[in-house]
Amino acid sequence: MIRVILKRIGLAFLTLFGVTVIVFALLQMMPGEPIDSIVPLDASDALRQAIIEKYGFDKPLYVQYFCWLGNALRGNFGNSVSDNRLVLTIVSEALHNTLILALGASIVAFLLSIVIGVYSAYRPKSILSWVGTIFGIGGISIPNYCLSLILIGIFSVTLHVLPSNGMYFSGDYSFSSLLRHLILPALAAGAMTLGIMTRMVRSSVAETRNRSFVTTLRAKGLSEPAIMRHVLRNSFPTLLTVAGLQFGYLMGGSTMVETIFSWPGIGLIIYQSIFTSDFPTTQAAILIVAVIFVSINLIIDLLRIVADPRLRK
């Protein structure tokens, strides 16, 4: 078991290493020299040269990479090119906001999908089962930016009940203010998760119900709730995996949703920094998103080992 765990952790680190290389290379491949976003185009050659030396742009690429990696590991991503704040501060604020959005989206999506999914696995002909089917198809096939616009159209423009912009009313930083701003983007971002999870929960529970040990449980004279406990316990590892992956996606920042709702999260940061050629911020944001995604995957793998006795050796 220890060996399995160590292997997973090792693999996660290997993946992360690959990610840092890709993130670094990505920026090298972007059009324009990084230097051009730092110095004004009409700067003197001497100033230009000085800055190139200061930032190490004249060194070989692999040296630049290791310098950058070393700094990144210490949390030093430099200053934002556009407003000179620390990149780390910008990114961690954004991360915090994305976490709020992701939590909002996943709590709604997970709870609803589990209730609907389990119920419709037991009652496939019920109305709720139809609702689940509609969620399943809708959540997966309607792009989240369309849904964002539809939600804004209904709840902000027509009904005027929910705000469509930002995280707080200006000057009002209360929890209820946050909550009201959170509802629409959380729905938009969570719809896909809701659709995928509803389908997964339903199929996994329905499949488990057909396993032969469930007949044995009936033959033992257990009550329906007691049997259901066994069924859910058996579906749990699968659901945990899907839920974790979905949370990972949501933490990656729903760029479209965050942009439409001006939600100052990591997705919006990536979008803005690309447009302002703010290289350090783009790099840091993408890197952190990747680290989070890999970490969540690692945690799911470890939790799965805890949750499924057959994986423990």
Added chain:
Amino acid sequence: MSDTIVKTTDLSVAFKVKKDLVPAVRQVSLSLEKGRTLVILGESGSGKSTYMKALLRILPHDAAIDGAAEFMGEDLLLKNEKEMRELRGDRISMIYQDSLSALDPMYKVGDQVIETIRAHRKSVSRAEAREQAEQLFVKVGIPSPRERMRTYPHELSGGMRQRAVIAMSLCCSPYLLLADEPTTALDVTIQKQILNLFLELQEKDGMSIMMVTHDIGVAAQVADEIAIMYGGIIMEYGSTREVLEEPANPYTRALIAALPKSGDRGRLVAIDGQPPTIVSMPSGCPFSDRCAYATQICKSSIPHLTPVTQTHQTACHLYERKEE
């Protein structure tokens, strides 16, 4: 009070196959007395497991059960789900044919036995149930039972798992044990120990056993009566000695010749041809297309059980005509 534990009269089961109801068990009338053992023999697909599951009413919901089934004087088919639940695992318990998938992979085997005890004996504490389960594990021959109870099913060997399943089926001292190939996965010594345990429980508590096996040796050893099943019907039914030594049905003779005897496992002399499936059933006697003696009437009408002696019946047109 009569000593009949279970009795079925014309019990039939039909499965839904593509919107059609296809019979898998046809008008089976058998009965079993207290403390006795009935062995059902027959080729694969003849409906043995289906018959036993019908008694416990644990077939899929779309299966149609017809006829009558009495357990200790009560009509099983009239009971509601709650009443059935109280019987299952308590007064009637079943050892599943496929022990590999009979246990929940997520729960420790000990807990699964304890859970069964506690489902039926509300006053028994967890600790007491654990104690009882441990004693059962000893009885079915599981070494170091205390540790074994704490393991998960996948950590046990097939034989060990089968023994755990047997322990679970015995945990509430059932009146009727439905044992579907209970010892197939076990080696000869353990098999002997289990069969002796069954015998002991029969003598001590008067437990009745309905057992399916493919081993004639086992059948000869434990059975008071034997029923031969084929294509969902009972082909022959009678005392062990008469069925095994003086079979009156060509199918029984072919089956006895084909089934492995204890000791020479694996040397199967198969009966020519394949047993029919429920959707390809001949309209007359189910054995008619493989039977060397089949005549016109065999192909057109289903034979019914007719007495050979007071304790022996057979379902064969040839026999019926011999009588005339």
